[in-house]
Amino acid sequence: MNMLRSAAIAAVSLAPLCAVPVHASPASDVLMTVTTSEGSREYDLAALQALPQTEFTTSTIWTEGEQEFGGVLLSDLLEDAGITEGSIMATAINDYAVQIPLDEVDDIAPIVAYHLNGETMSVRDKGPLWIVYPYDLSVDYQTEINYSRSIWQLDRIVQAD
Incomplete structure (x- = not known):
């Protein structure tokens, strides 16, 4: 009887996991969240592509040869999110974070690239x-x-000040 009870408890506790539709849209469709004092905004690829686009070819210290990068100017993204002064904290999936003052962001660079070589x-x-x-x-x-x-x-990007 205890075995039957354990099996029933296990089945009930796993039920919420099984109830998730196989074709549900994953939360990973959101590529980035930008947070300001007014709230936060999520950007998926389509939202980024709706902003003015830019691209350039350059070599990097992390890649071999010249690479073509395409994306959106950081300045355009921040303006869209309502960040026009101060600085931002840009953070990666692994929690590596850097602070970037907006007065060091211009109409050429940097970009938030989502395409590499197309x-x-x-x-x-x-x-x-x-x-x-x-x-x-x-x-x-x-x-x-x-x-x-x-x-x-x-x-993620957070308005720092």
Whole structure:
């Protein structure tokens, strides 16, 4: 009888796991959350692609040869989210975080890239989002600070001040 009771308890406790539809839309459709003092906004790929697009080709210290990056200017993304001054804390899936002052973000760089060589980036390939600078464009982009801010697997931005 105790075995039957244990089996019934196990079946009831597993029922919520079995009740999830197989075709449910996963929460992972959200690529990034941007949080301000006013609240937060979630961005999926379609929301990012609805913003003005940009791309450039550059080499990086993490890849072989020149790579083509496509995405949205960080400045456009932040403006869309309502962040226009101060600084942000950009954080990756593994909790690596960097602070970026908005006065060091311009109309050229950095971008939040979601395409690498025309393909959507996977987590395995430093995606789905990667903050990237056009390093080959100017030595001004080839600094330790910019390299440290080139955060891949980006999944959240918080208005820091």
